[in-house]
Amino acid sequence: MKMPLVLVAGALALLGCTTDSVSQTGRDALLRDRPARKPKALLIMLDGARADALAAARMPAVSSLRDGSWTPGYRGAWTLFGQNVPDARPSSAANHTAIFTAVNAEKSRVFNNGQTKDGDYAHWPTWLKRVTDAVPGTKGLFIFSWGEGKQYPSSPNVRFIHDSDANNGKNLAKILAAPDAPDAIQYFIDLPDHGGHSAGFYPFSREYLHALYTSDTYIAAALAAIRSRPTFKDEDWLVMVTADHGGYARSHGMWGGQASTIPLVLSGRNTPAGRLPGAPRHYDLTATALAHFGLDPAALKLDGRPLTTTVQDRPRPLKDGLAARQYAGGKPLGVRKVEGSEKLAFENGGDFAVTLWARLPAKQKGDPVLFSNKDWKSGVNPGIALVASKATDGAKAPGVCFNAGRPDKERIDMGTFDVEPGQWTFYAVVRNSEGVLTVYQGRADGRLNWICAPVPDILVKSGPPFHVGQDGTGVYRHALDGDVDDFALWARALSHEDVQRIYEAGRQGLPLADLLL
Ligand SMILES: [Zn+2]
Numbered sequence: 001m002k003m004p005l006v007l008v009a010g011a012l013a014l015l016g017c018t019t020d021s022v023s024q025t026g027r028d029a030l031l032r033d034r035p036a037r038k039p040k041a042l043l044i045m046l047d048g049a050r051a052d053a054l055a056a057a058r059m060p061a062v063s064s065l066r067d068g069s070w071t072p073g074y075r076g077a078w079t080l081f082g083q084n085v086p087d088a089r090p091s092s093a094a095n096h097t098a099i100f101t102a103v104n105a106e107k108s109r110v111f112n113n114g115q116t117k118d119g120d121y122a123h124w125p126t127w128l129k130r131v132t133d134a135v136p137g138t139k140g141l142f143i144f145s146w147g148e149g150k151q152y153p154s155s156p157n158v159r160f161i162h163d164s165d166a167n168n169g170k171n172l173a174k175i176l177a178a179p180d181a182p183d184a185i186q187y188f189i190d191l192p193d194h195g196g197h198s199a200g201f202y203p204f205s206r207e208y209l210h211a212l213y214t215s216d217t218y219i220a221a222a223l224a225a226i227r228s229r230p231t232f233k234d235e236d237w238l239v240m241v242t243a244d245h246g247g248y249a250r251s252h253g254m255w256g257g258q259a260s261t262i263p264l265v266l267s268g269r270n271t272p273a274g275r276l277p278g279a280p281r282h283y284d285l286t287a288t289a290l291a292h293f294g295l296d297p298a299a300l301k302l303d304g305r306p307l308t309t310t311v312q313d314r315p316r317p318l319k320d321g322l323a324a325r326q327y328a329g330g331k332p333l334g335v336r337k338v339e340g341s342e343k344l345a346f347e348n349g350g351d352f353a354v355t356l357w358a359r360l361p362a363k364q365k366g367d368p369v370l371f372s373n374k375d376w377k378s379g380v381n382p383g384i385a386l387v388a389s390k391a392t393d394g395a396k397a398p399g400v401c402f403n404a405g406r407p408d409k410e411r412i413d414m415g416t417f418d419v420e421p422g423q424w425t426f427y428a429v430v431r432n433s434e435g436v437l438t439v440y441q442g443r444a445d446g447r448l449n450w451i452c453a454p455v456p457d458i459l460v461k462s463g464p465p466f467h468v469g470q471d472g473t474g475v476y477r478h479a480l481d482g483d484v485d486d487f488a489l490w491a492r493a494l495s496h497e498d499v500q501r502i503y504e505a506g507r508q509g510l511p512l513a514d515l516l517l
Pocket of ligand 1: 244
């Protein structure tokens with residue numbers, strides 16, 4: 001299939017088509033003095049990098065991309081609530097291919113490892129092939145360490161380098177510093193996935209965090225090489241970082257958010273600064289790269305969408321929208337009904353937030369809840385529940401997970417979070433107006449873990465009131481063995497920073513009330 005080259009608005013602006021306020025002569029002079037900078041793009045994929053681990057790891061190079069401080073004149077956009085491909089389990093090959101082609105597995109036909117060789121690249125070529133075919137004189141580079149990458153088809157202007165991560169790191173820095181550096185580069189780093197498989201994909205796993213740090217040193221070398229280019233001031237770089245999947249315990253590939261919540265970071269001269277709203281997908285970076293070279297992802301019928309807007313989260317007083325709070329002076333709450341909660345102004349599909357602390361034993365009898373406003377006899381019933389003991393897809397043992405009913409008798413199950421027996425552990429569930437549901441666990445080690453999913457429709461309203469330590473009916477057959485403390489419910493979303501604040505305060509023994517003043 002031959003795809004048309006479509007110039008997007010940004011490219012037209014570069015050609016001087018939208019400068020009403022400048023006279024024709026002045027504009028000609030401006031264009032003569034300041035020729036359009038040459039577009040360049042580097043898309044980095046950290047294999048197996050969970051979003052929350054990225055926040056916990058020491059990664060100064062990625063941080064400098066995130067805030068645009070890696071070089072003057074550049075800005076950064078980011079999210080730690082990104083998602084991988086929606087229609088395949090979070091395997092490497094399905095997501096490498098999605099990042100490389102900017103389409104879902106349904107189009108690429110790569111749903112799992114071992115299927116890279118069967119991909120439909122005739123209809124859905126890699127972004128490197130698209131750019132080098134469409135823009136005369138451009139060159140591409142695919143540099144990677146995972147052997148399956150060799151199965152992507154070659155194309156005349158795209159060079160493949162397959163070597164170890166360490167060699168690739170050194171080699172790429174040399175290539176980027178050279179005058180004839182490629183214009184479009186896809187760089188896959190395998191290292192974090194090794195750390196996760198051998199020591200656990202957790203923000204508290206030292207080996208995993210160290211693998212992320214080492215990966216960051218490769219990125220730092222690449223950025224230094226880009227900055228050192230004699231032609232750097234005449235170039236317009238777009239540098240992007242994302243992941244193919246996260247992980248849980250020592251594996252990935254499970255549904256339920258643990259392996260699907262990933263980071264997205266991009267930095268460019270024209271990148272809007274701030275947080276990327278919603279739950280963008282890794283291949284939205286690919287679409288942004290294609291637009292950077294003047295191609296139109298929508299005209300190409302890609303699933304990736306260019307990332308063009310960011311938001312600045314403004315702090316709000318925590319007491320705004322607080323609908324109910326249950327606190328017993330630092331003593332566990334026991335089972336209790338949240339009086340009047342059946343009348344609270346929750347809307348189906350609307351925002352809400354819940355925070356609490358819980359202390360659980362290693363094992364529960366059955367699947368009791370920490371809180372709920374639903375009849376927990378069935379997960380498809382309307383309402384929400386934080387379940388103390390349930391194993392979602394791929395979990396090694398039952399743990400804490402979130403359930404909600406959805407229209408048409410569908411359900412959502414997010415988790416599983418490992419229980420820390422006997423430890424007070426923080427939980428939060430937030431659904432925001434961007435359609436993203438986030439479930440948090442704040443552990444005794446001070447690490448806040450989270451998973452998220454785009455959830456456009458959720459049946460928050462159920463009929464029954466909220467109970468702490470019981471479901472909405474108050475008589476669910478499995479009683480909670482454990483304690484809940486400082487339960488709070490908002491009829492609005494909390495920001496990530498709000499959740500962090502409540503967790504940190506609780507770790508220091510402060511009840512939520514101390515933050516409401
Ligand atoms: Zn992977």
